[in-house]
Amino acid sequence: MAEIRSIQWFPGHMTKTRRMITANLSLVDAVVEILDARIPVSSRNPEMDRLTGGKPRLLILNKSDMADERTTQQWLHRLRRSGCAAVAMDCKSGKGVKQFHPALRELLKEQIAQWRAKGLVNRPIHVMVVGIPNVGKSSFINKMAGGKRAKVEDRPGVTRTKQWVKLGDGVEMLDTPGVLWPKFDDQQAAQRLAFTGAINDDVLDIEALAMLLLEYLHEAYPQALTARYKINLPEGTEGRILLEELGRKRGMLVSGGEVNTERAAITLLDEFRSGKLGRITLEVPENEGA
Numbered sequence: 001m002a003e004i005r006s007i008q009w010f011p012g013h014m015t016k017t018r019r020m021i022t023a024n025l026s027l028v029d030a031v032v033e034i035l036d037a038r039i040p041v042s043s044r045n046p047e048m049d050r051l052t053g054g055k056p057r058l059l060i061l062n063k064s065d066m067a068d069e070r071t072t073q074q075w076l077h078r079l080r081r082s083g084c085a086a087v088a089m090d091c092k093s094g095k096g097v098k099q100f101h102p103a104l105r106e107l108l109k110e111q112i113a114q115w116r117a118k119g120l121v122n123r124p125i126h127v128m129v130v131g132i133p134n135v136g137k138s139s140f141i142n143k144m145a146g147g148k149r150a151k152v153e154d155r156p157g158v159t160r161t162k163q164w165v166k167l168g169d170g171v172e173m174l175d176t177p178g179v180l181w182p183k184f185d186d187q188q189a190a191q192r193l194a195f196t197g198a199i200n201d202d203v204l205d206i207e208a209l210a211m212l213l214l215e216y217l218h219e220a221y222p223q224a225l226t227a228r229y230k231i232n233l234p235e236g237t238e239g240r241i242l243l244e245e246l247g248r249k250r251g252m253l254v255s256g257g258e259v260n261t262e263r264a265a266i267t268l269l270d271e272f273r274s275g276k277l278g279r280i281t282l283e284v285p286e287n288e289g290a
């Protein structure tokens, strides 16, 4: 197993957004938490349950275009079975975004019935979006709001900077998403976040990271490595050997015939992150707690 020095990542500025989230919670009926479908566990903020104080929550497995379709279905099944409202989508192309409104209405159906009983027929539903950096919060807001991004006038008691975006179907969303920190104290989660590009590469040992990713891919998606890099090595081959093989197959040699492993590592990570290796999920429900 390849080794990696521990990933240190302490986003200090997030204390401010934590306060912002808590303050905004009183203004909304539900929280939309965006997760990365490739890492539904590691992209989930560990403090989310406490922070949202039991507000109804809709989980969105975003970037599902890059995740293994079958595993995403397994995740949805698992999450729904454990009582979580969850839908999968691709906020880049917009695929699946139509599921948002019905899923939100289903989540809040008792609340909506209570409003109706009180005669509040046209009461808008207020939501806020939260998620870790880069998970697709802005893409989601833009896709949902369409080109319009029509702003609702400031309400009494709501600070001037707080703006609501009308999403149609009686839903209004705070236009500033809550940025939450990921599980940076869990090394395995940090590695998976790093694979997807959620952690800035400046703080990472790129070659060690690429070796770990190769070991995972070689075990879980060997056909992806064969198809892209013509890697055909026995099961259990070490990450260093896999990385050298990748570099060799791509002709990344330095004088003396050695492989430029740094270039090979950068290539692998770039190609994985841009989906060139195909649809790959790094966390499967059988092995993970949801």
Ligand code: GDP
Binding pocket: 062, 063, 064, 065, 066, 089, 090, 091, 092, 093, 131, 132, 133, 134, 135, 136, 137, 138, 139, 140
């Ligand atoms: P934020 O930091 O959470 O607001 O994330 P952004 O909305 O800025 O998205 C981060 C990156 O992920 C951008 O390059 C987006 O184009 C990309 N992205 C967002 N959603 C998706 C998606 O569903 N699929 C793919 N392939 N890329 C996405």
